[in-house]
Amino acid sequence: MKKGSKINLFDLDRVLEILQVFLTNPFRTFLSGLGVGWGLFMIVVTVGASNGLENGVASEMGGRVKNSMFLWSRMTSMPYKGFKRGRRFEFNNSDTEFLRENATSIKLVAPRNQLGGHRGSNNVTRGTKSGAFNVYGDVPGYIEIDPVKILSGRYLNQGDIDNERKIAVIGKRVLELLYDNDIEPIGSSIQIQGVIFSVVGVYSTYKTGEDAEEDNQSIFIPYTTFGKSFHTNNEVGWYSLLMDENVHADTSAAEVMSLLKQRKSVHPDDKRAMGSWSMASEFEEVESLFAAFRLISFIFGGLALLAGAIGIMNIMLITVRERTKELGIRRAMGATPLTVMRQIMSETIFLTTLSGLIGVSFGVASLEGVNHLLESMGGSGGSFQNPEISLYTVLIALGVMLVMGVIAGILPAVRAIAIRPVEAIRTE
Amino acid sequence: MDWYLREVIILNNIGKSYVTGSQKLQVLKGLTCNIKEGEMVAIMGSSGSGKSTLLNILGLLDSFDSGEYILSGESMAGLNERAAAKFRSKLLGFVFQSFNLIGFKTALENVALPLYYQSIPRKKRNIIALDYLKKVGLEDWASHLPNQMSGGQKQRVAIARALVAKPKVILADEPTGALDSVTSSDVMKLLREINADGITMIIVTHEHDIAALCDRTIHLVDGLIDLS
């Protein structure tokens, strides 16, 4: 016996033997492989498509940090501690300090104020040019919550806050609208509602789609400077918070809410006194949708695979019956039951794997095709971008298929060795 | 030399019955005979007398119910399929009336098949197989499929296949049954030549002139050997 011949299931000799059997009836081989191939094709394409949707949505969200949350005050809806309902209240800088000291699940507290905005009147001028832009009073930490890409110059820093510097970081679109092409913005001045600011940086957003335009039309100035210049003084417009990733978004939101309610004498059960929006819960919703998508594609693909495997098993059963004589001859020529079993198993696994690989290849090729199409249409497909499937997912699908191939092979193999050599040779 | 070394086959009181439904058919009823190494023996008998049954038992293709079968000094009683396959591979070669070549394999591949099951590498076994095809005068037909060959050619391919693993015994069930008389005598000549090299030959046949070409004839009558 050749050394190691029992260990490697697929030596060349055996592969050639298998190929010969398959080529004896190529059309049937093709038909039986079709099911499994189709199953894997479906898995690759549907998983790829759902990944494409996910990528599209993620890019629209533009790398916004998942564990961020926005919080603002509204009007009380319940009487409490001698206050009537319907009371308005505002957050102020001492609340900010209070939060920084007491909210354990918050990593970063960024108070914000805003001026002007979308479709407002022109509030920013530079020489003869003017435009209507969002102007935000921010702390340097805000860039961690809603990242932007600094194209030139710098972002806000602590010195700006401490010294109430009249500086501004402007969006790409602001630059386009207020500056002629060849003018260096850094060091130049703009007037925001009559107050002169020196431009220290230009940024662009990471987002795509509608949000991107709006984001690039904004101006960041130091939070303290904003209070002084536009007379918000001590008041906080709203909070952007960065929360501890290890604490569930709902839990940290609840902590902040209850701390602030206590401090602002709001009824603990008053749900309407403050508004909040959390990226995490938004993401969770989207993600659970995609998880469901993926689950469905795996279930359908899996069923297709299963049907394919059963198809292969059936074909192999028929083949074994038709090949009774051949298998009997092989037995007479010295094939042991194990050898025959291994032959049938190898044939089944080989057929399953080959058709599975072809299915995967076609699936990946289709995804690539769609990718090229999207790219040729201008790079951005909106909510559908870069459909792809991870090697890991493909490997799992192939693994499942291999297992199915083995299972599909067992029954035909057992049938094959149950054929006794005499019966086989007697069959005419 | 001990007596059993010269007896390549010893059958002692072999019994074999077939059960179909509620009926039991006793085909071999305590058959006893010895065959010496290098003998060429014909087995004759009327249709249904159990010739093929006997040959299948000798070839370890079928089991027997009772008695003793010693092949080349080893008892063949209660063999499992794996062990039977090993003995077939090592000691036995088969020639059938209907040739039993594998239709999708070339003549060369058919001849090489027993070597495949001895895990001999493809190259080497093709060289050996071609050598045996030469012996039966068919080296030019190596790449032909069985359905491109005549009955006599097919049977010669089958004989080459039976020989390729150098068996001690060749079992042939009506090897000339499907051939015309001229081809039959060619095939018998070939079998005689092979026998002359020392390989024991057991041939089931209906035809007296075929049997006459053998060293001796065993007559099966009613599941027993007719010694008359």
Ligand SMILES: Nc1ncnc2c1ncn2[C@@H]1O[C@H](COP(=O)(O)OP(=O)(O)OP(=O)(O)O)[C@@H](O)[C@H]1O
């Ligand atoms: N698998 C089987 N099941 C039931 N009966 C069988 C089986 N094989 C053979 N027989 C019966 O056993 C008897 C002997 O059969 P066998 O094939 O050995 O005869 P034979 O001598 O070779 O006949 P022939 O000259 O026609 O080939 C016959 O009656 C046959 O019907």
Ligand SMILES: [Mg+2]
């Ligand atoms: Mg017969």
